[in-house]
Amino acid sequence: MGRCYGILLKVIEAWQAKDIEGVLSHMDDDIVWHYAAAAMPPVRGKASARKLLNRFHGDMHAIQWRIFAHAESGNRLFLEGVDDYTTADGKRVATPYAGVLDFRGDLIVGWRDYVDLGVAAEQKSGTPLTPQVEMLLDRPVAP
């Protein structure tokens, strides 16, 4: 397992436990977090990241965030995965995505997740997962 991927697994573990400070402990103070790259402005700095995580915290339940594939080059981690959770009103949201994380030392300083927010919006409105989404999710989790 690569060094950077090992750190991401700790982030995932913390988030599944809804441990916001645990997630933040792996972020650099200067983090630039594109949680929906190119679609939304990034969140800048750990204080803003905390606010975003607090916002997510209230609407994400039964979190099944998982990674299907990854590779590292120097201080950069590439991955494919899915954000899979249940909203507060019981809707399942499962958005396949690709992400790129930049590390400074052991801390994440750049985070870019490429995802289709239109797919998420449909799911939040109650539309069932489409066959093409199901196929993207039907993959073994990366070790």
Add this chain to the structure above:
Amino acid sequence: MSLDRRTLITAAAAAGALSAAPALAKETPMSRLFPVLEAIIAAWKKQDVEGVLAQVTDDIIWRNSSGYAPAIRGKDAMRSALTNMKAIIAPGSNKWRIFDYAESADRLFMEGVDEFDLTTGQHVAIPYAGSLQFRGGLVSEWREYFDGRISANMKAGQPMTDEVKAMISRPVAR
């Protein structure tokens, strides 16, 4: 590369957006898979459909959206899709480029932008990340992730957003 992507522009960046990122991680000199992608990009910039297809397996699965459209399956279907794309992209306008990448045994991960002009004049730039899976030196599965509304908006003539400008104003990988 996707049905919606390919382009032009040199957006001068809402600079800071990526400024916290450390210097680009350089690929190893043993890079095996990236040259295949470079060959595909070179072919597509010339709108050479067969040149692109020469780099993929007969049973290619091309998932060119983040889950909003079904996959394109097989070389014949990919040929049709590329031919349709070619018809709406202004020749010479393609500025598809990759900002960074990493390789594992049989997979290439990349971050880049599809940037092009439509023959009807609209400028389209779609930042994306994705992965290529290889079999025997050819691409057997291709997955791309991006927000489809970005391409839809730009095809409808909307200007490039500051977020997109920031994402695509980065040095090209070597």
